[in-house]
Amino acid sequence: MSAIRVLAPGFQSTVQDLGRFGYAQFGVSASGAADALALRAGNLLVGNAENAAGIEMTLVGGAFEFEGATVAALTGSDLDAGLPLWTPLEIRAGQTVRCGATRSGARGYLCVRGGIGVPKTMGSASVHLLTGLGGRALRAGDVLPIGADAIRRPRMPQPAPREKAPQSTRHSLLRVTAGPQEEWFAGEIYAAAYGLSEESDRMGLRLRGPAIPSPAGRMITEGVPLGAIQVPPDGQPIILFVEHQTTGGYPKPANVISADFWRLGQLRPRDEVRFERVEIEQALDLLREQERWLYDLV
Amino acid sequence: MIIRPSSDSSLLVYFGDRISPEVHRQVLRLVRRLEGARAVRNVHPAFASVLVEFDPRLTRAEEVEDLIRGKLDPDSGEDASARLVEIPVRYGGEFGPDLEDVARHAGITAGRVVELHTSVEYEVYFLGFATFFVYLGGLPAEIATPRLSAPRRQVPAGSVGIAGNQAGIYPIASPGGWRIVGRTDARLFDSQADPPPLLRMGDRVRFVPVAEDGA
Numbered sequence: 148m149s150a151i152r153v154l155a156p157g158f159q160s161t162v163q164d165l166g167r168f169g170y171a172q173f174g175v176s177a178s179g180a181a182d183a184l185a186l187r188a189g190n191l192l193v194g195n196a197e198n199a200a201g202i203e204m205t206l207v208g209g210a211f212e213f214e215g216a217t218v219a220a221l222t223g224s225d226l227d228a229g230l231p232l233w234t235p236l237e238i239r240a241g242q243t244v245r246c247g248a249t250r251s252g253a254r255g256y257l258c259v260r261g262g263i264g265v266p267k268t269m270g271s272a273s274v275h276l277l278t279g280l281g282g283r284a285l286r287a288g289d290v291l292p293i294g295a296d297a298i299r300r301p302r303m304p305q306p307a308p309r310e311k312a313p314q315s316t317r318h319s320l321l322r323v324t325a326g327p328q329e330e331w332f333a334g335e336i337y338a339a340a341y342g343l344s345e346e347s348d349r350m351g352l353r354l355r356g357p358a359i360p361s362p363a364g365r366m367i368t369e370g371v372p373l374g375a376i377q378v379p380p381d382g383q384p385i386i387l388f389v390e391h392q393t394t395g396g397y398p399k400p401a402n403v404i405s406a407d408f409w410r411l412g413q414l415r416p417r418d419e420v421r422f423e424r425v426e427i428e429q430a431l432d433l434l435r436e437q438e439r440w441l442y443d444l445v
Numbered sequence: 446m447i448i449r450p451s452s453d454s455s456l457l458v459y460f461g462d463r464i465s466p467e468v469h470r471q472v473l474r475l476v477r478r479l480e481g482a483r484a485v486r487n488v489h490p491a492f493a494s495v496l497v498e499f500d501p502r503l504t505r506a507e508e509v510e511d512l513i514r515g516k517l518d519p520d521s522g523e524d525a526s527a528r529l530v531e532i533p534v535r536y537g538g539e540f541g542p543d544l545e546d547v548a549r550h551a552g553i554t555a556g557r558v559v560e561l562h563t564s565v566e567y568e569v570y571f572l573g574f575a576t577f578f579v580y581l582g583g584l585p586a587e588i589a590t591p592r593l594s595a596p597r598r599q600v601p602a603g604s605v606g607i608a609g610n611q612a613g614i615y616p617i618a619s620p621g622g623w624r625i626v627g628r629t630d631a632r633l634f635d636s637q638a639d640p641p642p643l644l645r646m647g648d649r650v651r652f653v654p655v656a657e658d659g660a
Contacts, residue, residue, distance in 0.1 A: 168487055170487075171498070172488050173640065174574060174575060174577050175577065367491070369457060369492075371489070374452060392573075394571075404453050427450060431501055
């Protein structure tokens, strides 16, 4: 069986698929790729099932040596690998794909034909960094087996659809729908820009900006989904991210829409975000549009 | 009962605005009956509500709401009966660094705290917040104690704690602000098992004291 050797792991690289679903009732959030759209695109380009595991790299990418010839794809953040993004890449036996520091966005994905064939924990290959479920971050010397998730021919290599690829910038507009406690707030989160704090991780994206007054209402802990914006007593909002807690007791004025989840995965420390309120119907239209873009890749 | 959107791909079902065994029963029933439902990705139970996450590419909120309302019918199917699980606990000392503080707060001896803590059957209200964290209802009122003013950086796996009138167990080491009275060696989850956690919603739990010498 062919394999990939990790020569250098980069800043923080993990194996991720689309996540571990069905375990929230035991307090286990889905985890999975921080930019699931980029992972799905990479898998479609190399002819994999969308849920195949790939390598997620954060801010600084790693170096990976391919034992055998195969097809791979780089999607998401531009990690300065000197290879085209968003297109299938013919890889020679013994070739090394060497990434550097980000030139845009926060997370890049290396998808390989067949997927990364690590054992699954609770139905998923995704690493949950905070608990160690599913494994740990990659280290130099790790050898990753290639899996059996190829389900169709790879897409024929062609010029990268650069103008169509998702673009991340240092100033993001995040579309949101109403959160369950929207009426406790007076629209404060729409009034200013917020900066992404260095303390952010895969559990939560911590924002810094004008403090939002703590609402008077008292709430009982309730279930919280991906992208929920919660306002703790210090008034600095936190966006719940892929390794989020499953329940929480802070009020939530808004929730990021599904079509903008990929943007969360591309936010870098000190990036600026603004929020725009949309209705659910509009959020679903944007999601349909995004799905059409994705399937235009194959 | 109120159903409202939490996001473009989830609904919150509220059974009330207080914590009670009756409300918990309704939460438990809905969670059990949603097992395996079409297009439902995740179900998050809490004290008085259930968050239902669905795949918005496969279904619409209106359909999920109909599905939920159909599951609420008290006559639609049998509900599984509760199990009783005994959890051995080493109290005090390095295993329960806050036992003396709980005793001081209650104005009783540490021994009496242990007697009270082991005197009742608790019910698993839900697992949530952090991975496999167990929320228990039924703590004797005499030993209810507020959380620590500043959370600990690291609470060891197996720690048994008190926060207000709730009891809880930390299955994995994590930061936390609960008052820790003891620690269990019970294997609280096995990621290879299905389902992975030892304790599940609706289970009855009794803490059993283990002597220092292991007797």
